[in-house]
Amino acid sequence: xxxxxxxxxxxxxxxxxxxxxxxxxxxxxxxxxxxxxxxxxxxxxxxxxxxxxxxxxxxxxxxxxxxxxxxxxxxxxxxxxxxxxxxxxxxxxxxxxxxxxxxxxxxxxxxxxxxxxxxxxxxxxxxxxxxxxxxxxxxxxxxxxxxxxxxxxxxxxxxxxxxxxxxxxxxxxxxxxxxxxxxxxxxxxxxxxxxxxxxxxxxxxxxxxxxxxxxxxxxxxxxxxxxxxxxxxxxxxxxxxxxxxx
Amino acid sequence: xxxxxxxxxxxxxxxxxxxxxxxxxxxxxxxxxxxxxxxxxxxxxxxxxxxxxxxxxxxxxxxxxxxxxxxxxxxxxxxxxxxxxxxxxxxxxxxxxxxxxxxxxxxxxxxxxxxxxxxxxxxxxxxxxxxxxxxxxxxxxxxxxxxxxxxxxxxxxxxxxxxxxxxxxxxxxxxxxxxxxxxxxxxxxxxxxxxxxxxxxxxxxxxxxxxxxxxxxxxxxxxxxxxxxxxxxxxxxxxxxxxxxxxxxxxxxxxxxxxxxxxxxxxxxxxxxxxxxxxxxxxxxxxxxxxxx
Numbered sequence: 001x002x003x004x005x006x007x008x009x010x011x012x013x014x015x016x017x018x019x020x021x022x023x024x025x026x027x028x029x030x031x032x033x034x035x036x037x038x039x040x041x042x043x044x045x046x047x048x049x050x051x052x053x054x055x056x057x058x059x060x061x062x063x064x065x066x067x068x069x070x071x072x073x074x075x076x077x078x079x080x081x082x083x084x085x086x087x088x089x090x091x092x093x094x095x096x097x098x099x100x101x102x103x104x105x106x107x108x109x110x111x112x113x114x115x116x117x118x119x120x121x122x123x124x125x126x127x128x129x130x131x132x133x134x135x136x137x138x139x140x141x142x143x144x145x146x147x148x149x150x151x152x153x154x155x156x157x158x159x160x161x162x163x164x165x166x167x168x169x170x171x172x173x174x175x176x177x178x179x180x181x182x183x184x185x186x187x188x189x190x191x192x193x194x195x196x197x198x199x200x201x202x203x204x205x206x207x208x209x210x211x212x213x214x215x216x217x218x219x220x221x222x223x224x225x226x227x228x229x230x231x232x233x234x235x236x237x238x239x240x241x242x243x244x245x246x
Numbered sequence: 247x248x249x250x251x252x253x254x255x256x257x258x259x260x261x262x263x264x265x266x267x268x269x270x271x272x273x274x275x276x277x278x279x280x281x282x283x284x285x286x287x288x289x290x291x292x293x294x295x296x297x298x299x300x301x302x303x304x305x306x307x308x309x310x311x312x313x314x315x316x317x318x319x320x321x322x323x324x325x326x327x328x329x330x331x332x333x334x335x336x337x338x339x340x341x342x343x344x345x346x347x348x349x350x351x352x353x354x355x356x357x358x359x360x361x362x363x364x365x366x367x368x369x370x371x372x373x374x375x376x377x378x379x380x381x382x383x384x385x386x387x388x389x390x391x392x393x394x395x396x397x398x399x400x401x402x403x404x405x406x407x408x409x410x411x412x413x414x415x416x417x418x419x420x421x422x423x424x425x426x427x428x429x430x431x432x433x434x435x436x437x438x439x440x441x442x443x444x445x446x447x448x449x450x451x452x453x454x455x456x457x458x459x460x461x462x463x464x465x466x467x468x469x470x471x472x473x474x475x476x477x478x479x480x481x482x483x484x485x486x487x488x489x490x491x492x493x494x495x496x497x498x499x500x501x502x503x504x505x506x507x508x509x510x511x512x513x514x515x516x517x518x519x520x521x522x523x524x525x526x527x528x529x530x531x532x533x534x535x536x537x538x539x
Contacts, residue, residue, distance in 0.1 A: 003346045011334035081330035086386060089296045089317055089324040090347045244298055 001096040008104035012070060022069060023112050026062025027119050030054055034124050043183065046208045052128075055120040056207035059140055061180045062112030064200060067147040068154075068171050070105035075155025076163035079242055088243045098236050101155075102148040109144040113137055128211055135210045143206050143224055146199040147174070149231035156238035174200035199227040247310055249274040249394050249425035250295065255304035257290050257449075264290040265449040268304070272442075274393070277417075277426040279436035279443045287449035288429040289327055292398045295427070296324050308394060316394070320348040323392030325383050325400050333372040337363055340371050341385050348390025360415055361385035377408035384412065388419055395419060397428040401435065413439050462502040468524040469499045469507050476517065484510045 013019055037050040046053065078084050087097060114137060120126040128136070154166050175181055177191070178200025184192055195201045202220040209216040250272040257265040265287040272278050280288050293299040294306050297313035308316035316322050331340065341358065345351035358364045361381045366374065371382055380403060387395060397416070401409045417439060420426050430436055436443045437457040445453040445460060453460050461467065474495045482490040486503030497518075501507040504523045511518065 003343060007335070007339070007343050010339075011332065014334045078332060081332070082326065082328040083330055083332045085298065085326050086324075086329040086383070088298060089322060089326065090344060090390065091318050091320045091349075092347050093318070244300070 001092070001100060004092060004096060005100040005103055008100050009107050012104055012108060018069075019108065022066045022108060023062065023115055025065060026058045026112055026116050029061065030058035030116050030119055031123065033058070034120070045183070045185065046212050048208060048212055051120065051124040052126050052211055053208065055116060055124075055126055056136065056140075056204060056211055057180045059113040059116040059136075060178065060200070060204040060207055061175055062116055063109040063140055063144045064147050064174055064178070064180070064203070065171055066109040066112045067105045067144040068151045068167050070108050071101055071148055071151025072154035072167040073160060073163045075101060075152055076158060076160040079155065080160055084243055094240050094243065095236050098152055098232070098239055101152050102145065102232070102235075105148040105151060106141065106144050109148075110137075110141050113140050132211055132213065136207050139210055139216065140203070140207050143203045146224055146227035146231050147203075149228055149235050153231055153235040153238055156235055156242045174198060177201055178204045180204055197223065199224055247274060248272060248307070249276070249309060250427065251305075251307040252291070252295075253305050253307070255291075255294060255301045255306055257287075257294060257299065258302045263449055265294070265301075268446075268450065270444065270451060272425065272427065274309075274425050275423050277420045277439065277441050278428075279440035280427060280429040280446060281431065281433065281436045281443055282429075282446040283431055286446050288431075288446060289398055290449075291446070292396060292427070292429055293326070295396060296322065296326065298326070320350070320390050321393045322396060323387040323390050323394070324396040325387040325398060327398040327402070329383055331371040331374075331379055331382055333370075335371050336368055337371050337374075337382055337385075338367040340382060341389050344386045344389040348392070350391055351389055352391040357385050357389050360388060360418060362411055362415060376403045377405060380404055380408070380412070381415075384415060392424070394425045394427070397426070399429050399431070401430070401432070409435075467501060467504045469501055469504055469511070469521070470524060471497055471511075471518040471521040473497050473516070473518055480514070481511075481516070484514070 033054050034051045037054070042049055043053045084097070088094065117133065117137060150170060151167065154163055154170070158166060177184070177195040177198045179195065180200070184195045184201060187195060202223040206216045206220045206224070209220070248271045250270065252268045252270040255265060255268040256263065268287075268291060280291065282288050290299060294301050295308065295313060297317050306313055309321055311319070313322075335343075338354070338358070341363075342354060345354060345357070352360075355364070358367055361384050363381055363385055366378060371379070374382065380400065384400065387397065400416075401412055404412060413435065416426065416428075428439070440457065443453075443455065443457050443460050444451055472495050478490070478492050478497055481487070481497060481499065484499070485506040486501040487499050487507055488502060489500040491498040499507060508521065508523065
């Protein structure tokens with residue numbers, strides 16, 4: 001399985017344009033937003049200033065994008081082309097394929113998070129302690145797990161034509177409900193309730209708590225873990241169904 | 247032990263029966279062709295053998311194990327019908343990766359030379375021609391040195407030259423005592439590359455034997471010659487002859503044993519010219535067996 005993982009990562013990074021856009025998008029948006037919002041603005045819920053708040057938002061946005069776009073459409077295309085059927089008749093186990101896909105996509109989410117952090121520190125002079133940096137990056141990296149699982153689920157369920165728009169829809173919806181574009185407090189009340197249970201909202205909250213110097217609430221971790229287990233299981237089942245016809 | 251056993255295997259898709267009560271045993275070390283027209287149930291049978299499709303009824307065994315277990319153990323190498331290569335990897339990387347999945351793979355250089363890929367090893371697998379890509383897929387199938395090699399219409403997208411070199415590679419692999427099952431609807435391929443031909447039609451075995459046996463079972467070959475205006479009486483009783491047709495000064499004998507017929511013809515003293523044993527009339531044999539005529 002490690003070899004399959006290495007192969008997946010190598011293939012992903014060979015697609016240079018794709019890697020560039022996946023990482024450049026959140027960095028670009030961070031620069032844009034952090035220059036638009038007045039530097040002194042303070043978020044009411046977290047007590048963070050705009051540049052620090054946006055660091056987490058855009059790191060989350062980048063990680064979300066990386067984990068969704070590296071999984072859904074690619075998996076769907078590989079399924080349709082027959083490559084995954086070819087793998088299915090080798091000793092490589094189906095669950096190992098799913099795990100490798102998930103971990104590989106997390107390996108593209110990591111540079112997205114780190115780079116937004118570097119840009120925030122260099123251009124906006126965001127100051128965090130070493131522990132906060134490490135905690136934020138580590139927690140947010142692990143927190144991409146449910147999104148990578150969601151991507152593999154999409155890729156196992158639908159064909160390449162549908163996977164692309166479906167991935168984008170999930171991407172935007174999760175970003176909005178996650179409060180990555182604007183604070184969730186600006187959303188209508190019902191949506192605010194829904195947002196509270198989305199993995200993306202808890203994911204961003206994980207980062208905001210850490211950079212605000214708090215220990216993240218256990219409920220964040222539980223909600224994210226719950227989504228990971230549910231989506232991961234569904235993805236594995238869907239993948240098996242997609243490659244073995246009963 | 248048998249390499250492959252199908253015991254009462256059926257597969258239905260709704261009301262359509264793709265495979266019906268299929269019984270088949272293939273001994274280890276045989277090269278067997280699964281011959282049949284499109285839609286005969288070849289691919290369905292092969293996919294059940296690979297564990298990609300579950301049978302509706304009956305059991306499939308590979309070296310005494312269920313297909314899934316045999317795949318997991320690395321006993322099977324396969325070239326399914328639809329199988330593109332992934333972008334972003336070189337030929338060598340793909341083959342090396344597949345080797346790493348099997349417990350006792352074939353040495354890399356050996357795989358590449360067997361599949362005629364040594365000079366293409368550094369090329370990106372997604373930038374190859376159709377025939378070259380098929381060779382890579384063959385390399386993927388043999389990379390793990392599997393005991394059973396399963397090929398589903400492997401030469402479908404190949405030109406004549408690629409086809410010839412492909413079968414040479416396949417025979418080289420088979421020479422190691424491995425079991426090979428390939429599906430084809432090309433009659434010559436079955437004839438030239440298999441020890442045994444299993445003809446299936448509408449999901450059932452309709453003939454099973456050597457290519458020679460299949461041909462004679464279906465009415466054999468034709469011996470043709472010119473006899474002019476000499477008498478033809480007695481020719482239809484020559485050994486092996488099952489039918490005679492005289493047109494102008496030319497005689498056409500259908501025979502199950504052309505060797506014996508021709509020998510008897512010459513020893514009978516009848517003066518004949520332009521003798522011709524019409525080679526494998528496989529197309530006819532095939533059609534008469536599968537009843538699709």
